[in-house]
Each structure stands twice: as C-alpha cells, then as structure tokens.
Amino acid sequence: MKAATTRASGGGATPGGTLGLGIDLVIDQGGESAAPVVAPFEQVRVQLRDAITAGTLAAGVRLPTVRALATELHLATNTIARSYRELEADGVIETRGRLGSFVAATGSPVHREMQVAARAFADRITALGADPAEALLLAASALGVREAG
DSSP states (O other), X not given: XXXXXXXXXXXXXXXXXXXXXXXXXXXXXXXXXSSOXXXXXXXXXXXXXXXXXXXXXXXXXXXXXXXXXXXXXXXXXXXXXXXXXHXXXXXXXEEOGGGOEEEOSSOOHHHHHHHHHHHHHHHHHHHHTOXXXXXXXXXXXXXXXXXXX
C-alpha cells in the first residue's frame, strides 16, 4: 500500500504553485508506515510558516481564502481555518476582515520572540546583580554553543 499524498498544483494545475503562491503544499495522508501522520492542519501550518520565515512568501502577500486552499488541498475548510488561526496567533499572518489573510509585515515572529526572551534574560541578570559575561557563558552552555578554539 502506497502512502497517500495530496500535492497542491505540483503537476502544473496552478502555475506558480499552490494558488499562485510560488510554493507547493504537500499533505501526507498516511500509508503503510506505522509512524503516526502529522495532522493536516499542522502540515499546512508548518509549510506556510517555513515559507514565510525563509522569505519565499514575503510580507504583505495575500494568502488564498480558506475555502480556496481547502478545495485545492482536498481538505475540510475547518482544517485550513485552524492553520490560519494558529499562524495568526503566532504573529506570522494577519487577517484583515473581508480583505483576507496576509503575511504579517512585522518581521519574523521567531526573531521577535527571541528579542523578548533576550530582554527578559538581560533584565533578570541585571536584577540579580550578576556578572553579564558569566550570564552569557551560562546561556551559551544552555543552548549547546561551544566556543571555537
């Protein structure tokens, strides 16, 4: 038994990838493998997030409607709606009412979260009166970063 996969547009159904986005979304429906399949909403969310953070989908790009993307991928509209809701909650996309959903123009949400975490770390180290150099060494160690040498 072969794994069932849904590929939006790949065979030239829509020039420019999934509904003209310039990317192909591929949904793994499972197959003979005993490994659990990632939920379709999560597959869509991760593929869109990765395309956005890689810059393949630029800030301000309008995403397909929930209904159009669901039809293209042969998924339920609620599946795509959940992907969009989670992307919006993460700050990756923004919904502008009837105008639709767009790639957020505020930069990488990962970078924003790292800035927030770094600021909280710096504030805590200052409040403790700890040595900043030692704090950086501890943070690097916690991240698994080793000095070249």
